[in-house]
Amino acid sequence: MPSCLSGKKMNNKQNILLAFYGDDFTGSTDALEFITRAGAKAVLFIEPPTAEQLLQFPDIDVIGVAGKTRALSPAQMQEILLPAFEQLKASGAKQVHYKVCSTFDSSATVGSIGKAIDCGATVFPNKLIPVIGGMPALGRYCLFGNLFARMGIGSNGKIYRLDRHPSMSKHPVTPADESDLRLHIGKQTEKKIGLIDITQLDLPVEQWKEALTDEEVILVDTMYEEQLTKVGEWMNDLEEEKTLFSVGGSGVEAALGNYWNEKGLLTKVSEWKKPVKATPLLVVSGSCSPVTAAQIAWAKSNDFEEVIIDAQKIVDEGTVDAAVLNHVAVFLQKQKNVLVHTGSKQTENLSSEKLGAALGIIAKHAVLHSNVKRVVVAGGDTSSYAARAMGIDAVEMIAPIVSGAPLCKAYSKNKKINGLEVNFKGGQVGAEDYFGLF
Structure with missing residues (x-):
């Protein structure tokens, strides 16, 4: 399919705040929800949109692409992600996010998050690649680099460390055998992975860099909803007039959305019309x-x-x-x-x-x-x-x-x-x- 690069860049009047690429469709609608809740006009496309497609949405703030890389080999991922990332970079968005499942479903051979990080590092200029580890609204909590997940999103299920989760530890494609996301992703990329842990989140964001040395990828703990605004502030500061590439679940959209709400860039949507039940379904x-x-x-x-x-x-x-x-x-x-x-x-x-x-x-x-x-x-x-x-x-x-x-x-x-x-x-x-x- 032709890209938005064909002919010209997107109209600057569109002022794209964020472009995200999801590794599957359900995960992409997850990201779509949280940035739309924050007040953004967001549309999720099956493929990177053409200029003609974007004309249908003149007030668009956020572009999403629902990919299928979660089910692909690293070689297949690279073939798709390099041009896709170039297209999203051409949108002029200050933030580009590779959206993964909130339980970081992946391995070195299928849906490799490490390969996505390597592709992002090839296309985008940022020295540090943030990886947002948790998403409290979905029952996903990252603590000292280890991911914990509730059994059933939107339920009252118990919370388990990921490698002991009754479902994720037995996933038919990518069973979770490691809860420390630094070790999990570290099996998929040679880049050095650091951590901003739960104790450092209480510090002002300008002090977060004191926890870093020569890491290229920075995992950020996320335990509580209120921490997300500060994470969004940190990501905004990392832009430095360039496109920032990041990785994680919809905690990225929640963090940026919360920060943009605080700064008045977006107005949070607090009321929704309740849909009537469908018959037949x-x-x-x-x-x-x-x-x-x-x-x-x-x-x-x-x-x-x-x-x-x-x-x-x-x-x-x-x-x-x-x-x-x-x-x-x-x-x-x-x-x-x-x-x-x-x-x-x-x-x-x-x-x-x-x-x-x-x-x-x-x-x-x-x-x-x-x-x-x-x-x-x-x-x-x-x-x-x-x-x-x-x-x-x-x-x-x-x-x-x-x-x-x-x-x-x-x-x-x-x-x-x-x-x-x-x-x-x-x-x-x-x-x-x-x-x-x-």
């Missing part, structure tokens, strides 16, 4: 998370019609049975809520690309052949492929539902998809009755 899930499994069980016991797809067959053959497509459409035509998922047979790691694309094909067919107006997609690794298969070009936040997974409006060249209400949720998001919120 379509849910498609490729998640293996026990959190999502509990939500599926809840839906089955609350009158959702269940359609189980054979994930292994889809991956092996690369197609979706016509009978499945028709089955889903018929239920929706009868005004039944429908849940499409892979069942208990999916016990091993399968192709996120093929499974995600299949879920997207099912969802698109349902929208084209029924009166469904709202779709929920569950599963971080598969979400980016599902969105692409649905023909979505961009999304904009409509309303918060559960922290990190807002309800959005889709933009598409397909008239039936354009305007569709969509919710993309990661496997760890939500309480058991999550699907009942829609």
Whole structure:
């Protein structure tokens, strides 16, 4: 796809505050939510936007790109990220953020955060690359470099050190075996990683540099919500008239948003119109998370019609049975809520690309052949492929539902998809009755 570099830079009147690149779709909508809550006009695109696309949003403050690098090898990531970062740099944004999952899902071979850091260091001029470790609003806490995570975002689940987390320690692609983010990321890059720890956060930001020596990457502890404003101030000071490249979960958007609110650059949105429930509702899930499994069980016991797809067959053959497509459409035509998922047979790691694309094909067919107006997609690794298969070009936040997974409006060249209400949720998001919120 042509980039915003083709022909000319973006219109300077747009004054882009922030551009972020998400490693998957659910994580990208998470970042979209927190910067939109801060009052920014933010749009999340499937690919780096063209100048023509940006003309549709003349008052845009923040550009997001929902990537798929979380499921890719380092070589594949580099091929995508280097030109993408150049395009985002050309936006003139003072801040460019590589958005990762709040649990830093990655390894040296899949979704490498270290490779993303290396690519960012190639494109952007900042000497220090900040890595924001926690996001309190999502139940993610970084303490002395170690990450702790609540079981289920938007729930009252227990908090575990990441390498002892019942779900993340057993992730089918990138199981968490190390909670110290310096060691975790250090397996993926040769850059020296330092830390601004919880005790140093109480100091004025101008004194934070006293904790640093020759590090190139700086992890920042984040334990409490009120600390984020100071983190945003520090990131703002690091700009030095240049684009600052950073890494982390949506704590980056929360930190910058809080700081810009304090300085009057943005006005926080405190009230949202509550969306009415949709009938019928379509849910498609490729998640293996026990959190999502509990939500599926809840839906089955609350009158959702269940359609189980054979994930292994889809991956092996690369197609979706016509009978499945028709089955889903018929239920929706009868005004039944429908849940499409892979069942208990999916016990091993399968192709996120093929499974995600299949879920997207099912969802698109349902929208084209029924009166469904709202779709929920569950599963971080598969979400980016599902969105692409649905023909979505961009999304904009409509309303918060559960922290990190807002309800959005889709933009598409397909008239039936354009305007569709969509919710993309990661496997760890939500309480058991999550699907009942829609």
